[in-house]
Amino acid sequence: MKTHFFSYRTQIFIASLLLLIIPSTILGITAANQTASTVKEDFSQTMETILTQTDLTLNTLLNDATKIADMHILNNDIRKALITDYDNNLLAYSQDSSMFTKQLIQTNRLNSNVISCLFRSRYDYTFEYNILNAQTHKEILEKMNSWEEKALTSNYHTYFAPIQDSFISGKKILPMVKILYDGYTFKEIGSCYVGIDFSSVETIFNSAKTPGSVIMIFNSHNTLAYCSDSKYINSESSQILFDELSKFSKNIPENDPIQTQTISVGKENYLVNGCLNQTTGWHIVQCLNNKNITQAYQHNLLNYSAIFVFTLLLGLILALFLSRSLTHSITLLCQQMDSQDLNSYKEISVDGKTSNRELQKLVTSFNHLNKRLTESLRQNYTSRLSEQNMYIQMLQTQINHHFLYNTLNSIKSIADIHNEPEIKTIASCMSELLRYNLKKVPVVYLEEEIQQIYRYLTILDIRFPSKFTFDCSIPDDFYSLEIPAFLLQPLVENSVEHGFAQMETDCRINLSANLEDGILHFFLIDNGSGIKPERLKEILYSLENEKSHIENMQQNHHFIGLLNVHQRIQSYYGKKYGLSIESVVEEGTIVDIQIPYMKKPELPNI
Incomplete structure (x- = not known):
């Protein structure tokens, strides 16, 4: 594009557009993209950190619960109680129950993660800890009937049931059911229920929770065991997202610590991270709606668009003011040039109308040219x-040069006849002078x-x-x-x-x-x-x-x-x-x- 065909005003505006406005806008958009990428990376790293902390905390809880469930291996009295039939000796059952309770209290003294536990022997005698009423005791036993079947087919003969609400303590409880085996005969001697306090894991979720994010736990059968936001399981509009998250959970590999994927549901995009807890076989899945990142990017983009419009208007105003001063001075200069009289030299000046040094040089050069001309x-x-x-x-x-020539020649001839050399010389010189003057x-x-x-x-x-x-x-x-x-x-x-x-x-x-x-x-x-x-x-x-x-x-x-x-x-x-x-x-x-x-x-x- 040949800008020299345009006016000064247009050239100044185009120059400001090319040199200032467009580069700054491109840099702004690039910065916004980089910011969005950085935010996305930060969210991803935060999600990975949450998953890692959740996995570690869950392992800590499960280790504490496992210590309770494995007491029969370390304590002979507890083993003996689990293999004893108290059908005709209720007094011994009562004594062993008290012993059981004391041992559980002593073992769990420094372990606040275990809220309650219940041991059931092979003869259906139960030994409990921190079960406050008969109704709770009954509910646990009813659930243990189905949980024990699942534990028999699970890894380490341990089954972790979905998260339960405790109406007494008001806490979330993670139930663990483990089939117990004799350490000597390796025969089944009963089962153990441990109610694990899930609040420490939930605290991690809540402290790092961001708008639009949710954490789900799928058990080893890929059934939802926990969800940090109930609307994702109760809302019909979220069913498609839940199905996608369930597929993602099922496909998490065992050897990959953290799996990351982007899921698209309709017009929404979700950033999903997931990992496998090796102890429980659970899949911990965290989902974040990219709307937050998109909104941040759009907000930055709108800001840069507003800056672009403002800069554009500023460049236009600047071009108008600069070109107005310059073109006004040029107009005055042209008027003075057009009014110049070549018969008399007169300097032109645009003093007081412009501070442009190049224009002053033009005026000076024109004055020099005008003076020389x-x-x-x-x-x-x-x-x-x-x-x-x-x-x-x-x-x-x-008069008539032919007449003068002829007259001077006649004078010269007469002077020659009458022997007048001076007259002859004068006539000859005059003739040559006349000829020289008339040569032009x-x-x-x-x-x-x-x-x-x-x-x-x-x-x-x-x-x-x-x-x-x-x-x-x-x-x-x-x-x-x-x-x-x-x-x-x-x-x-x-x-x-x-x-x-x-x-x-x-x-x-x-x-x-x-x-x-x-x-x-x-x-x-x-x-x-x-x-x-x-x-x-x-x-x-x-x-x-x-x-x-x-x-x-x-x-x-x-x-x-x-x-x-x-x-x-x-x-x-x-x-x-x-x-x-x-x-x-x-x-x-x-x-x-x-x-x-x-x-x-x-x-x-x-």
């Missing part, structure tokens, strides 16, 4: 005007210009015998140089007319040339009356200030030759060249004509 136009105009005035003056005296060639050789001076002075010498002395000391090597026409002859004529106007004799003119640093200097020196200081100051000011050139050329006819030559030199070669004048009253004048060496004069193209 105005000066160049003025120089060209002045040069053209000078040449035009010169040609007009020549044309005013031209802007560039001539230096030799032609010097010959023109000699013709002019020859006529003057005939008019004023022995008044003028002309000395030309220019090396012959310079004669082939190309210079502007009428470069030297008007200055010689100016010396004659103004410098020697009050002198009758001993009028000396010297013309020399000197090459210095690539600049060719022609020195025209006369011993005339000189120029008065105030007049010289006026002339020098006219040479340095172009605006006064035309006025001086029109008002000061006496110095038109100096101004004309100076202007044409600068038009051809540039500002560093031209005339320098030094003069002393009653002593003479030195005119230094400076042009570049070996450079052909050319007028600038406008």
